[in-house]
Amino acid sequence: MTITITNLQPVIALIAGVLILIMPRLLNYIVAAYLILVGLIGLGLFRGLA
Template structure:
């Protein structure tokens, strides 16, 4: 039985939890998420 996890979904959940715990991290979390999504799109990576 294999479980397929999607990286962007996991990152979104982690980012949401971190923002709830540390609201000042919002800028860094959003920036890191956008950079990650941009790299995935530019290099056509599949997770």
């Protein structure tokens, strides 16, 4: 499976969800990192990687 920009957001969400289940104390950091990454993807800053 090739990971492209279109399916990168669900992969990030899945990883964040698993990390929250494993380490709930990191919830604030995981949510902050998720929001930053999704925002950067939404702005198209990772367009050159695909």
